[in-house]
Amino acid sequence: MSAVLSTSVDLLDESALVGQIVLQSEVFIHYKQARKQMESDKKAQRLIAEFAEWKDKYDEVQRFGKYHPDYKTISKQVRQIKRELDLYEPIASFKKAEKELERLLNEICAEVAGAVSPTIKVPTGNPYFDNASCGGGCGTGGSCGCG
Structure with a gap:
């Protein structure tokens, strides 16, 4: 990207270019494949x-908490199904690909913010970094200790 963009149109053009690069990246292609595999x-x-x-049932039970007669049964069933869901390969692969894409997009946001100003804070989606002493994933490349 050029150091100084003269107009909003230039900025939008550069943004579209970055978007196209992301859409052609290995990370995004892997994400699309994993999503298609999971959906099929x-x-x-x-x-x-x-x-x-079961999540709907769990949400209903949560209104009453442990005093609901089915609280333990439904809570246990939700955890079991969630575990099975998380361990099933097509879903696990999709979630991993989704995290990789999120990481790429967060890195791009941090780079753009850092190019504007090293003091701009960029939410990372990671509570550990968002609550760090600097106040968040600030886009400084970790020089403040948050990244």
Whole structure:
């Protein structure tokens, strides 16, 4: 990117270029493949639907907490299904690819913010870094100790 962009149009053009680069990146391509695999896997879709049903029941039970007669049963079932969901390969692969894409986008945001000013704070989505002594993922490349 050029050091000084003369107009808003230039900025939008540069942003579109960065977007295109991301869309052609290995990280994004892997994300799309993992998402397609997960969406086309019948067991993955069944697990997701089953988890959503139990999550709704869990949310209902949470209104009363441990005093609800089905609290323990539903809480246990939600944890079991969530574990099965998280360990099922197509879903686990998708979640990993999603995290990698998120990391790439966070790095891009930090680079852009750092190019504007080293004091701009960029939320990283990571509570550890967002609550660091500098106040957040500030885009300084870790020189303040947060990254």
